[in-house]
Amino acid sequence: MKIIIAGAGAMGSRFGLMLHQAGNEVTLVDGWQDHVKAIKENGLKANFNGEEVTAHLAIEWQQELSSLKTETELVVLFTKAMQLDQMLQDIQPVLSENTKVLCLLNGIGHEDIIASYVPEQNIFIGNTMWTAGIEGPGRVKLFGEGSVELQNFAKGQEEAAIELAKILSQAGLNAKYSDNILYSIYRKACVNGTMNGLCTILDTNMAGFGATKFADEMVTKIVNEFAEIAAQEEVFLDVEEVIAHIETCFDPELIGLHYPSMYQDLIKHNRLTEIDYINGAVSRKGKKYHVPTPYCDFLTQLIHSKEEILHAQ
Amino acid sequence: MKIIIAGAGAMGSRFGLMLHQAGNEVTLVDGWQDHVKAIKENGLKANFNGEEVTAHLAIEWQQELSSLKTETELVVLFTKAMQLDQMLQDIQPVLSENTKVLCLLNGIGHEDIIASYVPEQNIFIGNTMWTAGIEGPGRVKLFGEGSVELQNFAKGQEEAAIELAKILSQAGLNAKYSDNILYSIYRKACVNGTMNGLCTILDTNMAGFGATKFADEMVTKIVNEFAEIAAQEEVFLDVEEVIAHIETCFDPELIGLHYPSMYQDLIKHNRLTEIDYINGAVSRKGKKYHVPTPYCDFLTQLIHSKEEILHAQ
Numbered sequence: 001m002k003i004i005i006a007g008a009g010a011m012g013s014r015f016g017l018m019l020h021q022a023g024n025e026v027t028l029v030d031g032w033q034d035h036v037k038a039i040k041e042n043g044l045k046a047n048f049n050g051e052e053v054t055a056h057l058a059i060e061w062q063q064e065l066s067s068l069k070t071e072t073e074l075v076v077l078f079t080k081a082m083q084l085d086q087m088l089q090d091i092q093p094v095l096s097e098n099t100k101v102l103c104l105l106n107g108i109g110h111e112d113i114i115a116s117y118v119p120e121q122n123i124f125i126g127n128t129m130w131t132a133g134i135e136g137p138g139r140v141k142l143f144g145e146g147s148v149e150l151q152n153f154a155k156g157q158e159e160a161a162i163e164l165a166k167i168l169s170q171a172g173l174n175a176k177y178s179d180n181i182l183y184s185i186y187r188k189a190c191v192n193g194t195m196n197g198l199c200t201i202l203d204t205n206m207a208g209f210g211a212t213k214f215a216d217e218m219v220t221k222i223v224n225e226f227a228e229i230a231a232q233e234e235v236f237l238d239v240e241e242v243i244a245h246i247e248t249c250f251d252p253e254l255i256g257l258h259y260p261s262m263y264q265d266l267i268k269h270n271r272l273t274e275i276d277y278i279n280g281a282v283s284r285k286g287k288k289y290h291v292p293t294p295y296c297d298f299l300t301q302l303i304h305s306k307e308e309i310l311h312a313q
Numbered sequence: 314m315k316i317i318i319a320g321a322g323a324m325g326s327r328f329g330l331m332l333h334q335a336g337n338e339v340t341l342v343d344g345w346q347d348h349v350k351a352i353k354e355n356g357l358k359a360n361f362n363g364e365e366v367t368a369h370l371a372i373e374w375q376q377e378l379s380s381l382k383t384e385t386e387l388v389v390l391f392t393k394a395m396q397l398d399q400m401l402q403d404i405q406p407v408l409s410e411n412t413k414v415l416c417l418l419n420g421i422g423h424e425d426i427i428a429s430y431v432p433e434q435n436i437f438i439g440n441t442m443w444t445a446g447i448e449g450p451g452r453v454k455l456f457g458e459g460s461v462e463l464q465n466f467a468k469g470q471e472e473a474a475i476e477l478a479k480i481l482s483q484a485g486l487n488a489k490y491s492d493n494i495l496y497s498i499y500r501k502a503c504v505n506g507t508m509n510g511l512c513t514i515l516d517t518n519m520a521g522f523g524a525t526k527f528a529d530e531m532v533t534k535i536v537n538e539f540a541e542i543a544a545q546e547e548v549f550l551d552v553e554e555v556i557a558h559i560e561t562c563f564d565p566e567l568i569g570l571h572y573p574s575m576y577q578d579l580i581k582h583n584r585l586t587e588i589d590y591i592n593g594a595v596s597r598k599g600k601k602y603h604v605p606t607p608y609c610d611f612l613t614q615l616i617h618s619k620e621e622i623l624h625a626q
Contacts, residue, residue: 198618201514201515201615202514202615202618202619202622203516203622204622208622209618209622211621212617212618212621212622213617213618213621214614214615214617214618215618217614218611218614218615218618221607221610221611292607294534294605294607294608294611295607295611297534298531298534298607298608298611298612299611301527301530301531302514302515302531304525304526304527305515305522305525305526305527305528305531306515308524308525308526309515309516309517309521309522309525
């Protein structure tokens with residue numbers, strides 16, 4: 001299958017590499033020039049569960065896609081949320097009316113943006129539990145196991161979604177069709193909507209946050225706001241289960257000592273965060289549905305202020 | 314006049330010193346042993362507008378007040394808010410049924426605590442614009458000018474309040490009677506309820522916070538919560554004026570480069586904050602009056618979490 005991975009960061013590289021190894025014709029597309037150059041010259045280098053792998057994958061710089069002549073069958077979107085719109089503009093030349101577009105970004109509400117560039121029947125949305133890390137231009141670290149859930153965005157495309165899941169699974173990506181992908185997306189967004197912003201603003205890891213007296217109260221308030229917004233979209237979260245799931249992150253013997261990705265982006269690397277696509281998305285939807293979401297509003301504002309104070313880029 | 318200054322930190326020392334210099338019989342009371350010992354041995358040392366002053370003021374350790382035999386006419390409360398209750402318990406032996414008690418603490422709602430120890434007709438509440446700094450045990454720095462406003466808590470005690478203001482003014486403390494002290498207290502609490510918590514959680518000074526895009530929106534949300542609670546107590550804040558007043562703090566040519574007291578307490582000195590008597594008081598009153606105060610709730614929770622994470626004491 002002819003596949004473009006739009007956004008070849010850590011996760012995009014994992015999916016690109018595994019789909020390539022399974023025999024698909026994969027092209028990576030990315031906006032980071034050093035990364036593109038390194039992969040063009042030396043291939044993608046991965047520490048893949050302890051084994052050193054070099055994959056000679058095609059890669060293109062996203063500003064120069066017009067020269068790319070390919071009848072793309074599938075695009076997998078894996079940008080940072082704030083880069084999604086630009087990527088969709090840049091990949092226009094390689095989209096045909098039959099190109100399927102699978103969105104695996106973190107956060108909620110991306111389908112609204114994708115729908116302005118892609119016909120609804122071609123949109124598929126998903127959620128992944130795989131992890132990946134980038135170690136430098138052209139180098140990634142891929143450890144552990146994961147899974148993917150995905151669903152068609154437009155009614156009537158169930159078979160196409162099942163087919164997509166099969167292609168990913170043939171590459172070892174452990175994908176399955178979901179008949180309620182929004183539930184999984186909202187559930188995962190609740191984890192990100194609490195751990196990311198709160199650990200970042202409090203400058204601590206998940207165990208450090210979880211040990212504080214008001215942790216449960218803050219998590220509960222935020223998850224309830226997510227749940228009220230989800231309910232407006234006919235997604236009915238099991239709030240207690242979601243809170244219990246989030247609070248397993250506090251355990252220092254599990255992943256409690258880990259600093260969430262937003263912390264790493266902003267505090268460690270001075271990068272802009274994805275807050276607008278997590279708590280900020282809930283705030284925007286809250287305004288749209290006339291549902292108050294003060295905790296998400298305030299947390300979004302605090303994170304944006306912190307970005308400005310740290311001159312994040 | 315026989316006066317006890319209950320809480321002889323920076324501000325208590327200023328009031329004690331000035332009232333002493335004006336000929337009153339002043340006794341300081343404090344819980345910090347090194348400070349008490351230094352003043353007992355060497356007097357209170359002050360840099361008073363550039364001049365070195367040593368005042369041989371009486372001082373007692375608050376845990377040992379039972380031996381203090383004095384018919385106290387006035388107690389001026391100047392503890393940290395979270396030490397108020399303990400101080401009121403400790404000064405019981407020196408209170409008579411005629412002892413007036415003037416509360417000049419920062420924050421709101423202290424009268425509820427005081428009223429469980431002192432008859433209402435003896436309670437006076439006030440607000441001061443004086444500043445003071447402590448430099449070490451027995452040493453303070455007193456610069457600039459200030460003022461005091463105060464009012465009787467119980468109806469019918471207006472004359473006594475006017476008399477109290479006169480005594481303070483005779484000591485140069487520039488005090489006047491107010492017929493709406495709660496307005497001044499709420500207005501000042503709005504400054505503390507925004508600058509203190511927000512600069513502390515964002516780890517920045519007032520100019521740094523003020524320069525961020527969402528500063529005005531966060532300040533506006535918080536001030537509106539204070540105003541809704543104040544309105545429940547028949548105090549009607551001019552919200553626009555209060556916000557404009559707060560936002561003068563952003564100016565780096567005025568006090569913008571200053572880090573608010575809560576920042577200094579928590580981030581610099583790892584001390585517990587007064588958040589429960591500022592935003593936390595609004596939260597408690599919100600529950601009592603059934604008025605939602607989510608920004609104050611969340612900010613109080615964040616500051617308490619930060620206290621725990623930093624092991625503040």
